[in-house]
Amino acid sequence: MDPDSVSPRPWRSTGPRLLAGAVGLWAVFLLLDFLAGGRWWFWLIPGLAPPLLFLAVPVALLAVACTAPAAPVRRWLVPAVVALLLAGLPRTGLNWSALLPGSAPAGAGPALSVFSWNTEYWDTTDDPEAFYRFLRARDADVYLLQEYLAWVRETHTEVRELDRIRREFPGHQVVVTGELVTLSRFPVLATPPVGPAVAPDAPWEETFTRRKVLRTDLDVHGRTVSFYNVHVPVQVDTRESVFGGGFYRVVREADAARREQFTALERDAAANPNPLLIAGDFNTSPAMADLDPLRARFDDARSASGDLYPGSWGGVLGADWWRLDWAFTNHAVAVRHYAFVDDLGMSDHRGQDLRISLRS
Template sequence: MTDTRVVTATAGPEPVRRSRWWSWPLLSAPVAWLVFVVLHRVLSGRVWWWQVPELVPPLAFAVLPVLLLAVALPARRARGWIAAVTLASLVLGAGLSGLNPAALWHRAPPAPPGAITVFSWNTLYWDMVVGGETMPPPTGTPARDIDDFYRYLHDQKADVYLLQEYVYFGPDSKAIRVDDLARLRREFPGYHIATASELVTVSRFPIALQQGLDLRPWVSERRDAILPPDPGLPDFSAVKTLRTDVRVGGGSGNGGNGEKIVSFYNTHINSPVHAFPKGMDPRRLNRTQYERRQANLRALAADVERNPHPVVLAGDFNASPAMGILRLLPDRLVDATPVLGSLYPTSWDDRWPLWRIDWAFTTPDVTVHRYGLVWSEGLSDHSGQHLVISTSG
């Protein structure tokens, strides 16, 4: 007789589910980026110590959320909320990215007869590196010839030139006044010239008013620290915008004489990065630079708000699309960016374009018919801004 044994199987303990090692950073990265975007929206342009985060490339606000979502796709259980978080950061940051979707649909009206051509350009210390000039050129700047410099200006065929960095710099980083008026008059016969600080405006139209906007009423009690005296160019620190009112023909005009006044503001907002000390020194991003930038924009905004004439404002703002300090511009100014034909316009560095820091704005009674960023042909680290405008009313 054979014994039969019945063996009853019992369930063993369930295996412990272990999350993969990469799940935590995968899930936390989208949240961290959303927090950064929110903080940037709140703090950029409002507190001086946020200047370092402001240097993030603008395109990151559009590209990084997409990359985070793509990398997070393997996390199936959390995919829904990761998508929600990345979408929120994309929506909040899209306006900071420098993308110009209006280029896909915006069509400016054709320019009428008598339209005005404007060219704005940061010249990179004028003709500082020409020939036997004793002052050293800025680091990395290719040598250029003064004839090429003026040929480039003539090629723009502008009625009004708004030119920045009409200045030299010595080895001690001190500004040195430029006097190239005789050559300018030879190159542009019949044009009218206005200068202030490091700015020069050359106009085919008669100049009714020229005025450098003084920053000093808009700075804090630390005025001497913010605007140090500079014997080589006394107004270099205090004047960063040149207003030039010109008389242009056509329209009902002022005084019934067929002319009207148009105000051109030629501006160079202070950089957030101080030129001295050199190298990766945190002192280059400091409160003083921030207060200079604020004072510059406040002086500009106050003058524009009081100005009853049509306004064209263009220049080097030293502000990327991600920098909130541009909110200090008056609300009545209209950004000309939609007229640009580029989805991602860049103006700096002209040799290796990264982002845009050169801008153009107008009041609503000025129509921008054409707007383009013009390569500097190696003459500067900034692209030029070429506009065709007309005024109404």
């Protein structure tokens, strides 16, 4: 008796439909991600998903498709899932260069050490002595620090520790705008404004809200090098309920603020003839298209990292599943070393440790 003439098994009747439906849903999600990412404010919400989802979902679908008992199902579903896997790989944040042996890129002159870090409310939630001891231990030539502020009575508040910062880093010049602090062992030549116009005497709250990029031009061994200290606004307010209109209003407003900062940064850096480094907390994961213009024009420091999946934020199940902190350079700067540094419990972000050199 032909086994297929007997009543069909449950898999043969419903399994292919369920699998095809799952593949179709994932294909629709990918299509929406490519079309809406970086263009539609609402897509900032799906963009919060862990980037490894772009690997885990198609791999799971591929595993099921490869074990499907019906050969016709395998013949068309397996290639479809492989195509979806390849399409989503750039969004995973995987660092393929970590698998390739290679030497550090060459540069002219000695290496410079750079440390970029979102401090999470400076030292106001930590032991101040431990906080400054941690920063000094990095012994960086240039520090790009974010969140030089406090959280008081449910709002961001200015802190005033410039005298202490200068005492703690006597060999560094200090540049501050809003919540951004840049420390440099090299002479500061200029601090060209980037982004919306803000009056020099504007209240701190206005500067904090509108100035999210601090450009500092430094004299590095006789060459002008631009360092961009960046903190792109976060896209959601976790205090708001997703069932209330306030949550979505915040997302719309955040999208407008983020676009303004990204556009200003991209334009300024693209027109800058100097060797440059852009680093900070972008509140943007590899799965989000917001970073695509920067990634297309500048070099991601990730290629100098030995981590297959560099993550800087999250702390879920003992791992940082999101990379929200980034560093980019133009071709005049070679990144010799790039790694995320343990924050020792003083922040929800890991620090970015870099060694760079200038190409001739």
